[in-house]
Amino acid sequence: MSELMIEMKNVHKWFGELHVLNDINLEINKGEKIVICGPSGSGKSTLIRCINRLEEHQRGNIIVEGTELTNDSRSIERIRGEVGMVFQQFNLFPHLSILDNCSLAPIWVRKLPKAEAKDKAMEYLKRVQIDDQAHKYPAQLSGGQQQRAAIARALCMEPRIMLFDEPTSALDPEMIKEVLDVMVGLAKGGMTMIVVTHEMGFAKEVADSIIFMDEGQIVEAKNPKDFFDNPESERTKTFLSQIL
Amino acid sequence: MSAINKEVGPPVIELGTMGWLRKNLFSNWYNSLLTVFGLYLLYILIPPLVNWILLDANFVGSTREDCTNEGACWIFIQQNIKLIFYGLYPTEELWRINLVYLILLISGVYLLVPNLKYKGWVGAFLLVIFPIICVIMLSGGLGLEAVETRLWGGLFLTLVIAGVGIVLSLPIGVMLALGRRSKLPVVSILCTIFIEIWRGVPLITVLFMASNMFPLFMPEGVNFDKLIRALIGVMFFSAAYLAEVVRGGLQAMPKGQYEASQAVGLTYWRMMALVILPQSLKMVIPAIIGSFIAIFKDTTLVLVIGLFDFLGIIQFVGTNPDWLGFSHEGYVFAAAVFWVFCYAMSWYSQRLEKKLDTGR
Numbered sequence: 065m066s067e068l069m070i071e072m073k074n075v076h077k078w079f080g081e082l083h084v085l086n087d088i089n090l091e092i093n094k095g096e097k098i099v100i101c102g103p104s105g106s107g108k109s110t111l112i113r114c115i116n117r118l119e120e121h122q123r124g125n126i127i128v129e130g131t132e133l134t135n136d137s138r139s140i141e142r143i144r145g146e147v148g149m150v151f152q153q154f155n156l157f158p159h160l161s162i163l164d165n166c167s168l169a170p171i172w173v174r175k176l177p178k179a180e181a182k183d184k185a186m187e188y189l190k191r192v193q194i195d196d197q198a199h200k201y202p203a204q205l206s207g208g209q210q211q212r213a214a215i216a217r218a219l220c221m222e223p224r225i226m227l228f229d230e231p232t233s234a235l236d237p238e239m240i241k242e243v244l245d246v247m248v249g250l251a252k253g254g255m256t257m258i259v260v261t262h263e264m265g266f267a268k269e270v271a272d273s274i275i276f277m278d279e280g281q282i283v284e285a286k287n288p289k290d291f292f293d294n295p296e297s298e299r300t301k302t303f304l305s306q307i308l
Numbered sequence: 309m310s311a312i313n314k315e316v317g318p319p320v321i322e323l324g325t326m327g328w329l330r331k332n333l334f335s336n337w338y339n340s341l342l343t344v345f346g347l348y349l350l351y352i353l354i355p356p357l358v359n360w361i362l363l364d365a366n367f368v369g370s371t372r373e374d375c376t377n378e379g380a381c382w383i384f385i386q387q388n389i390k391l392i393f394y395g396l397y398p399t400e401e402l403w404r405i406n407l408v409y410l411i412l413l414i415s416g417v418y419l420l421v422p423n424l425k426y427k428g429w430v431g432a433f434l435l436v437i438f439p440i441i442c443v444i445m446l447s448g449g450l451g452l453e454a455v456e457t458r459l460w461g462g463l464f465l466t467l468v469i470a471g472v473g474i475v476l477s478l479p480i481g482v483m484l485a486l487g488r489r490s491k492l493p494v495v496s497i498l499c500t501i502f503i504e505i506w507r508g509v510p511l512i513t514v515l516f517m518a519s520n521m522f523p524l525f526m527p528e529g530v531n532f533d534k535l536i537r538a539l540i541g542v543m544f545f546s547a548a549y550l551a552e553v554v555r556g557g558l559q560a561m562p563k564g565q566y567e568a569s570q571a572v573g574l575t576y577w578r579m580m581a582l583v584i585l586p587q588s589l590k591m592v593i594p595a596i597i598g599s600f601i602a603i604f605k606d607t608t609l610v611l612v613i614g615l616f617d618f619l620g621i622i623q624f625v626g627t628n629p630d631w632l633g634f635s636h637e638g639y640v641f642a643a644a645v646f647w648v649f650c651y652a653m654s655w656y657s658q659r660l661e662k663k664l665d666t667g668r
Contacts (some may be wrong), residue, residue, distance in 0.1 A: 118567050137575075144573040155568035159587050159666055168582060169572035201666040214568075221572055 066093040069225055069256050070115060075124035077110060077280075084110050085121065086280035094224075097257045099267040102277035103303060108260045111277070112227045115258070116147045129224065145173065148218030152230040154210045156202040162189065162213045163198040166220045174221065181220075188216040192246050208239030212246055219250075226250065228259040262307055268292070276300045361640070372631060384634040385641050388625040392641075395461015395616055401453065404445045405464055411438065435475075457535040461616040463645065468535075469617065470604040473542040477603070478596070480543065481550025482589075486580065488555055499551075506548035512609050514541040519613035538610055546603045553595045557588030590664050597657035601650045618642065 070092040077085035084107045092098055100108045113119040114126060117133055117140045126133045128143045157165050166185035170176045176184070189195040192212040194205070202210055211231060218226060228247065232240040244266050251257055251270040261267070267274050267288055274291040276284040276299075284291065284300045292308075295301050333343040364379030367386075375381035385392065394402055415430050415438070446468075448454035460468065487499030506514070518537040526532065561584055569579035589596070611620035622638040625631060 116571055118570060141573060141575065144571065147571075149568075149571040151564060151568065151571075153562075153564050155562075155564035157565065157568070157583050157587075159590065159664070169574060172578050172582065173573040203666060217572065 068092075069094050069096075069129055070258075071125070071127040072111075072114075073125045073127075075114065075121045075126060077107075077114065077119065077121045077123075084280050085114070088124070088282060090275075090282070092256065092258065094256055095254050096272045097251050097255075097270050098259070098273055098275060099271040100258065100260045100275045100277060101262055101264075101267070101303070101307075102283075106277040107280040108275075108277045109229050112149075112229060112258050112260055115225075115227060116144050116149055118149075145221065146223055147225045147227060148221055148223035149227045150211070150214050150218055150229065150231045152233050154202070154207075154214045154234070156210055156214055156217070158202050161199050161201055162194070162205070165202070165213060166217045169217075170220050185216070185220050188219045189213070191219075191249075192216045206239060207235045208242045211235060211239075211243045215243075215246055215250075225256045225258070228257065228261065230260050230262075232261065232263060264292075264308060276303065278303075372634075380637050380640070381634055382637065384625075384631050384637050388628075388631070391462060391621055391625055392618070393463045395465055395621060396459040397455060397461070397464065398453075398459070401455055404452065404455075408442055408445050411441065439475075457533055460535065462621045463618040465535075465610075465615060466604075466607050466618040469539060469542055469607045469610060472539050473546050473603045473607070474600050476543045477547040477550055477599075480547035482554050482585065484547060484551035485554035485558060488551065489558060503548045503551050506545050507552070509545075511542070511545050511606055512612060514545050515609060515613050517541070534613065535615065538613060538615060542603065542607070542610075546599060549602075550596065550599050553592050553599060554589065556595070557592035558584065560591055561588050590661075593657050593661050593664075597653055601653055604649060604653070605646065618645065 068091060070090065072088050072090040075085055075088040076083070086107075088111060100111065102108050110119055114121045114133075115128060121133075129146055131139050131142050133139055133143060156162075157168070160168065163182060163185055166189060167178070167181040170181040170184060171178055174181075186195055186198060189198050192215055194209050194212050194216070197205055197209060197213070202213070205213065215231075231247070232243050235243060240263070244263060247257075247259070247266065248270055257270075259266070259271075271288050273285055273287055275282055276291070276295075276297075278299050283297050284295060286295075291300075292304065295304060334340045360379045362379075364377045366375040366377050366379065366381050366383055369375065369383045370387060372381065372384070374383055390399065390402075394405060397405065412434075415434050418424060418430050419427060419434075444450055444452065446455070446460075447457065484499050484503055487495050488503060490496045490499070515538055518541040519534055522532070522537055565583055565587065566579065569583045574582065607617050608619045610617050611623075616624055619642050622642050623635070626635045626638050
């Protein structure tokens with residue numbers, strides 16, 4: 065029954081001399097929720113940014129929904145259409161209203177008629193509970209609202225996979241919960257998700273497996289219970305003792 | 309201990325006219341001195357100027373003999389107004405220029421009034437159909453008598469050169485800026501060379517080349533209109549400057565905007581047109597308008613290749629034996645007209661910046 069969504073085989077990447085991804089092997093099935101954690105500079109953001117080609121991998125294969133990522137721009141476009149992404153800094157388009165932020169790509173990439181794209185945008189904005197802010201500009205919203213708008217923008221493309229790159233790290237503490245609630249709701253709805261985060265409460269609640277990365281390698285990948293109760297590697301133990 | 313310092317006392321009141329004066333003009337002894345000196349300068353400059361331009365000036369008459377008052381002789385401008393505004397364009401065909409002005413004025417005002425419908429169509433008309441109308445109306449065709457460009461002149465010629473330069477140089481400049489930042493080395497190098505060559509040469513040299521050197525390279529019998537050559541020169545010259553202005557705006561864009569556009573699947577051109585350029589052009593509006601104003605004023609240089617623009621023709625009519633000795637009036641008038649156009653652009657840019665501000 066499990067359908068393979070993302071496959072990474074022997075993926076390597078270098079930034080100059082720095083070996084940021086070192087032999088990454090990963091298989092993610094439909095509906096799985098993966099949480100990636102690790103110290104800063106461990107390559108976790110780079111890993112998920114390779115999945116939608118914001119970064120180029122230099123060796124190995126990345127296959128998303130049967131399409132291999134190559135330099136062919138059509139493969140990149142096809143994969144980006146299936147993969148939504150939420151950034152640490154939200155990266156909303158400041159010159160467009162929240163509604164236009166959400167309907168831009170459906171109109172220009174999916175070729176939806178304007179009215180339909182806006183209806184759909186409103187629907188998703190309602191789901192993240194900021195439909196009353198639809199006509200404001202990003203700068204007029206709080207951080208938590210902006211991040212929820214960014215999630216809605218990604219969802220409007222109806223992706224089959226969602227990538228989250230430290231979605232709550234730039235938020236004030238009292239706004240983290242509202243964003244995590246949206247993400248939990250999404251997870252319960254069956255979305256395939258890869259989340260880079262240090263929110264261990266979130267990881268415990270929704271993750272099917274937690275990956276710990278260090279120095280470009282996957283050190284440990286386990287279900288949450290084993291990950292927190294019986295970490296094998298010393299590095300994982302040290303990391304957990306520092307953040308818990 | 310919170311003791312009140314009696315020696316310093318409470319702050320001097322800064323409200324009302326007196327408060328404003330004290331705060332801005334007489335806050336200490338050297339500001340007071342500068343204020344007094346400034347007032348004195350105004351006193352010795354303004355009254356004579358007003359007298360010369362208005363109170364003692366001559367407005368009615370038809371020859372230089374009618375200028376009996378001590379002030380400016382505006383009759384000089386009045387009598388030569390056709391030359392100054394239209395050059396040697398045939399008098400019976402002037403309606404063609406005026407009609408073009410009228411179309412431009414009406415559509416321009418329409419675009420400036422807020423909340424009107426069909427603005428997109430009017431804009432498209434101005435960008436696509438209006439230029440065709442201009443070419444046919446101004447140079448002839450479709451049953452209209454041909455008017456050679458050597459007869460074009462005055463303010464009309466200035467507006468043609470500046471208008472074409474401004475309208476065409478922006479898109480070319482944007483393409484050059486994108487090209488220079490391209491990841492394809494060939495495109496990037498070619499754009500860089502193109503930009504640096506045009507920026508490295510004075511406009512006057514460009515105009516000389518266009519007017520004198522260019523024909524030497526053309527085969528015998530091929531004759532390019534001199535005005536068109538000058539237009540192309542002005543256009544590329546200002547495009548090169550605009551390219552660097554636009555590139556500055558592109559470089560100020562946060563990387564996240566590129567990444568977010570790519571992540572939602574926008575292709576390169578859509579990302580640029582919908583996300584990156586609207587923001588980066590907005591950031592450099594003041595510099596872009598600065599370039600436009602520079603083009604407008606630089607059109608005066610076409611005099612060196614024998615085209616009589618607004619300023620050129622004013623100097624020219626000043627050499628008419630009937631009107632010798634009135635160059636002051638000519639220059640003051642030229643300055644006033646240039647100021648009106650340049651200030652209008654400046655005003656529009658401020659308005660645009662306010663309108664596009666979304667609070668970032």
